[in-house]
Amino acid sequence: MQNTIKAGLVWLRRDLRWQDNPALQFALACCAQVHCVFLFDTDILQPLPANDRRVAFIHASVEALDATLREQACMSRAGLIVLHGTARTEIPRLARLLQVQCVFAAHDYEPLARQRDEQVHVALAAQGVRLETVKDHVIWERRELLTQGGKPYGVFTPYLRAWLARTQAAPQTPRSPNQMLQLLAPRPDPYDTPVPSLTQLGFGAARPMSGIMTGSSGAQRMFDDFWERMDDYEQRRNYPAVKGPSYLGVHLRFGTISIRQLVAIALRRMLEGSTGATVWLSELVWRDFYFQILANFPHVAGGAFKPEYDRLQWEQGARANDHFIAWCEGRTGYPLVDAAMAQLNQTGYMHNRLRMVAGSFLVKHLGIDWRWGERYFAEKLNDFDLSANNGGWQWVSSCGCDAQPYFRIFNPVTQSQKFDAQGKFILRYLPQLRGLNAKHLHAPWQAKPVDLSAAGVVLGHDYPFPIVDHAQARAKTLLRYAVVNKSVQASAGVLQ
Ligand SMILES: Cc1cc2nc3c(=O)[nH]c(=O)nc-3n(C[C@H](O)[C@H](O)[C@H](O)COP(=O)(O)OP(=O)(O)OC[C@H]3O[C@@H](n4cnc5c(N)ncnc54)[C@H](O)[C@@H]3O)c2cc1C
Numbered sequence: 001m002q003n004t005i006k007a008g009l010v011w012l013r014r015d016l017r018w019q020d021n022p023a024l025q026f027a028l029a030c031c032a033q034v035h036c037v038f039l040f041d042t043d044i045l046q047p048l049p050a051n052d053r054r055v056a057f058i059h060a061s062v063e064a065l066d067a068t069l070r071e072q073a074c075m076s077r078a079g080l081i082v083l084h085g086t087a088r089t090e091i092p093r094l095a096r097l098l099q100v101q102c103v104f105a106a107h108d109y110e111p112l113a114r115q116r117d118e119q120v121h122v123a124l125a126a127q128g129v130r131l132e133t134v135k136d137h138v139i140w141e142r143r144e145l146l147t148q149g150g151k152p153y154g155v156f157t158p159y160l161r162a163w164l165a166r167t168q169a170a171p172q173t174p175r176s177p178n179q180m181l182q183l184l185a186p187r188p189d190p191y192d193t194p195v196p197s198l199t200q201l202g203f204g205a206a207r208p209m210s211g212i213m214t215g216s217s218g219a220q221r222m223f224d225d226f227w228e229r230m231d232d233y234e235q236r237r238n239y240p241a242v243k244g245p246s247y248l249g250v251h252l253r254f255g256t257i258s259i260r261q262l263v264a265i266a267l268r269r270m271l272e273g274s275t276g277a278t279v280w281l282s283e284l285v286w287r288d289f290y291f292q293i294l295a296n297f298p299h300v301a302g303g304a305f306k307p308e309y310d311r312l313q314w315e316q317g318a319r320a321n322d323h324f325i326a327w328c329e330g331r332t333g334y335p336l337v338d339a340a341m342a343q344l345n346q347t348g349y350m351h352n353r354l355r356m357v358a359g360s361f362l363v364k365h366l367g368i369d370w371r372w373g374e375r376y377f378a379e380k381l382n383d384f385d386l387s388a389n390n391g392g393w394q395w396v397s398s399c400g401c402d403a404q405p406y407f408r409i410f411n412p413v414t415q416s417q418k419f420d421a422q423g424k425f426i427l428r429y430l431p432q433l434r435g436l437n438a439k440h441l442h443a444p445w446q447a448k449p450v451d452l453s454a455a456g457v458v459l460g461h462d463y464p465f466p467i468v469d470h471a472q473a474r475a476k477t478l479l480r481y482a483v484v485n486k487s488v489q490a491s492a493g494v495l496q
Contacts, residue, residue: 005031007185011097011105012038012080013113015136015255016061017216018068018181020174022134027104028180031390034404035098035185035217036069036489037081038062038200039090043116048118048203053348053382056198057214061193062254064215069184074242077186082195087116098188103129106136106255109295110386121262137255139163139172144296152296153403154305156289163285167267178207202249209382210347213393219257222248232267240340240351241424246280247349249383252287260285290391293401300390300400302371308484309399314329315367323366327358328376329384333466335433335441336416342429348382353419359396360410365473367480370397406481409474416442431463 008031010024014039018024040058048055050264066080083090095103108117112243116213123129135141145162146152153159185473198204213221226246228297229236251257263284269277293300304310313374315323326332330341340354340419350358355377362373378384383448394400398408420426423441427434433441440447443457452459459465 005101007031007033007035007098007100008099008102008104009091009098009100010013010034010036011091012036013067013102013105013108015056015106016065017219017256017258018072019176019216020258020260021177021255022136023104023106025175025177025180026132026134027102028177028183031102031183034183035081035100035187036079037083037085037091037094038065040082040084040196041087041116042084043086045201045203050202050204051206052203053206053209053247054201054254055201057209057212057250057382058254059195059198059201059203060214061216061218061254064217066195068216068458069181071182072178073184074182075184075186079187080195081187081191082193084196086199088119088123091120092127092129095124095129096127101129103131105131105133106130107133107141109137109141109291111298111301122295137259138291138446139167139259139290140292142292145292152209152292152350153289154293154297156402158432159289159292160282160285163288164197169261171267173262174258174261174264185348206393206452209250209346209349211247212349216256219251220249222246222251223257223262227265229276230266230280231274231276235276237279238353238419239425240354241359241420241422241428243295245352245473247351249385253383253385259287268346282438286391287385287388290387293385293391297401301386304395305394305401305403306399309397312399312480312484314369320366323467324362324368324372326364326464327368330429331464331467332361332365333464334397334412334416335423335430335444335463336420337412339426339429344377344380347430349379350377350381351425353415355392357410357412357415359393361412363397364409364477365412365468365470367473367476370394370399406485407478409477410472412445413470430463433457437495 008027010027011389015021015023024036045055055308062080062082070076070079081094083094091103108114117133124131140163143152145159145166147158191405223246226248229243233244236242248257252259263281266277266284270281297305327341330338330345332338338360340350340358343354344350359373362368363370370393373387379391381389395403396402398406416426421438426441433444434456436444436447440451444452444457444463457463
């Protein structure tokens with residue numbers, strides 16, 4: 001295969017790194033000359049707000065990758081060709097102009113991306129150019145891990161077991177293409193230009209992603225920082241005021257770090273006996289799990305994994321709309337939920353424990369369709385990934401694979417007392433409650449008027465009254481889900 005293709009084009013999408021990049025490695029291994037392109041895809045960018053943090057992150061990471069490629073290739077005219085337009089026209093046009101025989105890219109599993117790749121594939125084929133795609137974003141993809149019955153997994157624990165066994169039997173070693181980067185071709189005119197600015201792309205200054213460094217070097221520094229804390233992950237990960245998790249989600253989303261690199265290190269540490277690494281590795285496996293769910297059960301992008309749950313009757317009308325807006329804006333009157341939403345709105349990040357609490361609140365306290373929450377998170381999360389976000393929302397609403405049972409309804413007050421006992425996280429985002437003592441911070445409406453006035457808090461003015469009562473909401477949700485549950489039992493012959 002070595003150098004059998006005269007010229008190839010690597011189309012980078014959500015794999016913005018040069019190290020351990022299978023599409024790039026494949027191209028370098030079989031082409032005499034390799035070009036690299038990144039496309040700011042107008043089909044994706046068009047609906048986004050001008051200050052979208054993710055576009056700014058991608059932009060900075062593309063600039064860094066361009067500089068690294070030129071440096072590694074020891075040639076200033078090498079580097080990334082950066083385009084702005086739609087994939088179905090720009091990629092075939094570039095392939096024709098560069099006279100490449102093959103375009104290389106990483107597999108994408110999202111329905112719209114699959115459609116896009118199919119359109120590009122057809123357009124390239126019409127020009128006699130091949131589109132070769134390879135696995136990159138996950139360790140095991142699609143139907144690579146199946147149950148003994150030959151079916152895709154729908155339950156996490158046996159999947160985890162099978163994943164660990166297979167990964168230990170066939171370790172995934174990250175590879176670096178340093179030597180071969182000399183095969184990178186000089187960028188011909190008119191492509192030998194700097195990366196267009198955010199303004200040229202139609203975007204303005206974005207609010208920063210707090211604490212997130214960009215590009216592969218940023219990802220590596222964040223991982224080095226997490227490595228020091230990895231052994232404590234299990235103890236620290238549930239407390240939103242504590243620096244417990246890795247914050248690498250956005251880097252995994254855009255491929256500025258390799259999943260194989262992370263898995264290799266976590267697995268090694270696990271085998272050395274670290275429970276922190278064991279739990280963190282299992283989170284990376286959840287990521288693979290949801291990717292394979294989306295690939296094998298594409299109906300989840302739009303409907304419940306268990307279709308009978310599509311029959312649930314969600315709240316509708318003006319009250320539901322008002323409740324939804326209050327939830328989005330962090331005005332539910334439940335401090336942990338409101339602080340979580342403020343964190344999301346202000347930074348684009350939300351701690352995992354809070355994604356569960358805030359998500360559950362929307363669905364099981366407000367009775368609102370989980371897809372509304374899924375859409376809001378998709379707009380706001382820096383690390384938004386269709387598969388993980390969808391999996392998370394199906395989990396909190398109990399209608400997905402491996403979901404929590406419908407009758408398990410997080411109490412936002414006890415969650416708050418347990419995971420933010422001193423209210424440190426709450427006060428970071430709701431400073432107006434700072435005069436309340438720790439006991440009342442979790443449920444200000446339970447404080448006596450004298451305590452509220454001593455704290456300078458006027459409910460309904462400085463902070464809202466709760467928009468729903470926990471006990472009533474809980475009872476309503478049990479009724480709502482009982483309908484589905486009865487029909488499930490009936491169809492299984494339990495209630496005959
Ligand atoms: C309602 C809801 C929505 C979510 N939406 C997303 C999303 O859009 N994108 C996303 O990456 N994760 C999502 N998650 C999963 C999880 O909350 C985030 O991955 C995690 O909080 C990211 O922070 P971190 O990088 O510090 O994670 P760490 O705790 O350091 O975990 C490391 C990595 O493992 C993966 N991971 C961790 N937990 C999960 C999980 N439950 N499912 C899948 N992958 C996981 C992520 O890639 C994460 O970056 C969602 C969870 C819920 C409950």
